[in-house]
Amino acid sequence: MGLDMYLTARQTAFKNWKNPKLYNKLVQEAPFALDFANVEVQVGYWRKSNQIHAWFVKHVQGGVDNCEEYHVTRDQLQLLLDNCKLVLMNKEEAVNLLPVQEGFFFGSYEYDEYYFGDIQDTIDQIEKILNEYPEDWEFKYQSSW
Secondary structure, three states: OOOEEEEEEEEEEEOOOOOHHHHHHHHOOOOOOOOEEEEEEEEEEEEOOHHHHHHHHHHOOOOOOOOOOEEEOHHHHHHHHHHHHHHHHOHHHHHHHOOOOOOOOOOOOOOOHHHHHHHHHHHHHHHHHHHHOOOOOEEEEEEEO
């Protein structure tokens, strides 16, 4: 029990998709002919990283914290990455850029080595996502507790 956070990437594969081998594999078991298939993969995961969750609530979810799925743009992911890098360069800015958020089993509220470990983990995840998933993928964020 506690705060779990997921980032997924999704792309729609059409018959004329640039990867026909993958498209054919996706639809070979379909009970009827398909013109397209959706590919969705989990690309990010955090556990009790309440400062990262608070960032998504503020910058992606419009302040609404309700465990629903929300569309995330590449620009928003880049902003999160930039904020994380700024926090690691100047740890005093953590309280302003990525403040902790209290909640039911949301983890620690301290600005300690675990907090900054979550920041580094976020940098690693977002850099990989932005480098490996081209512009035609869309992203979704969802939390659960």
